Amino acid sequence: xxxxxxxxxxxxxxxxxxxxxxxxxxxxxxxxxxxxxxxxxxxxxxxxxxxxxxxxxxxxxxxxxxxxxxxxxxxxxxxxxxxxxxxxxx
Numbered sequence: 001x002x003x004x005x006x007x008x009x010x011x012x013x014x015x016x017x018x019x020x021x022x023x024x025x026x027x028x029x030x031x032x033x034x035x036x037x038x039x040x041x042x043x044x045x046x047x048x049x050x051x052x053x054x055x056x057x058x059x060x061x062x063x064x065x066x067x068x069x070x071x072x073x074x075x076x077x078x079x080x081x082x083x084x085x086x087x088x089x090x
């Protein structure tokens with residue numbers, strides 16, 4: 001069995017896509033730089049935050065952006081138009 005792959009990349013992010021009502025899509029980027037490339041995560045905390053803030057897109061994005069290791073949150077409509085918020089900027 002091969003050992004998990006360690007990396008030397010300066011930045012690694014994972015992206016999770018969550019389909020919302022009315023064709024909207026939420027994408028969440030999280031910092032995974034200190035983790036193995038083979039690490040896998042579910043979207044349970046993202047989904048529960050979406051459910052709790054389902055009636056207000058601004059509150060939804062703000063709440064998801066506060067989750068652990070989140071670097072960016074994107075919310076787009078069915079046409080792909082939307083907004084990206086970053087928790088920090090270089």
